[in-house]
Amino acid sequence: MFKVIKWNGTSITPEDFSQVSAKDSIHFCEFHKDGIKYSCISRSSADPYPCVVDELKPFFGLPKLGTRFIKRGSTCTLLIRNLPPIVRISDLPTDELKPLENEIRKTYLFRELTGMSVNFDRSLILRDQKEVVSFHDTCSTEGETSTMERKVIYNLFGDMRTFVREMKLFIISNMENKEKDPVIYYSEIVQDIVSRIDTSVGYLVTDIGRKIKRYMLKENLEENIW
Numbered sequence: 001m002f003k004v005i006k007w008n009g010t011s012i013t014p015e016d017f018s019q020v021s022a023k024d025s026i027h028f029c030e031f032h033k034d035g036i037k038y039s040c041i042s043r044s045s046a047d048p049y050p051c052v053v054d055e056l057k058p059f060f061g062l063p064k065l066g067t068r069f070i071k072r073g074s075t076c077t078l079l080i081r082n083l084p085p086i087v088r089i090s091d092l093p094t095d096e097l098k099p100l101e102n103e104i105r106k107t108y109l110f111r112e113l114t115g116m117s118v119n120f121d122r123s124l125i126l127r128d129q130k131e132v133v134s135f136h137d138t139c140s141t142e143g144e145t146s147t148m149e150r151k152v153i154y155n156l157f158g159d160m161r162t163f164v165r166e167m168k169l170f171i172i173s174n175m176e177n178k179e180k181d182p183v184i185y186y187s188e189i190v191q192d193i194v195s196r197i198d199t200s201v202g203y204l205v206t207d208i209g210r211k212i213k214r215y216m217l218k219e220n221l222e223e224n225i226w
Helices: 049-060 094-113 150-157 160-173 182-197 203-216
Strands: 016-023 026-033 036-045 067-072 075-081 124-127 131-134
Touching (some): 049 067, 049 094, 049 203, 094 131, 094 203, 150 160, 160 182, 182 203
Antiparallel strands (some): 016 026, 026 036, 036 075, 067 075, 124 131
């Protein structure tokens, strides 16, 4: 009896992998595994970073895409579980964005915390007309520098004080054990995911730990984060 694969971020070596169409820089593909054909979306990636952050999303109360990856030498191909027609947040009218504001803010906080290198509304999609999902999970910009532009922060949060306050709340509220140090708590989670998926993305353990420490220890909320 064939087993349907799990979209759990791990590597896969398919017997057949072929690109069947492309639209708007998103490549729709198919691959065969154990006699079953799967349709998915593929993108090239420097490493399996998008798979690690996708598996991390539920720990912050966010929906994941569902990913796998293929590694051939130094190249990495990201596979994303096939989605209904993609609706980007940037394409929605203002009146439809209002009920989604809270989820959009939380998704941006996650993208900042994980160091994603691009943070615009085109990076977010609406799934099943109700779920805001971080879609274009670009490779991390390693280090402590913020990846969010000031105008994005001010548009979403109003001011820097509110942004930092919501980041702290976002970090603490998603911890099951709130007595544990947030840096240790999340570093252990990220380490477990990295160990399961690919140790080449081990830099994320340090990077996310530094970001969390930086926000949790920030006393002057007006302090420049760049």
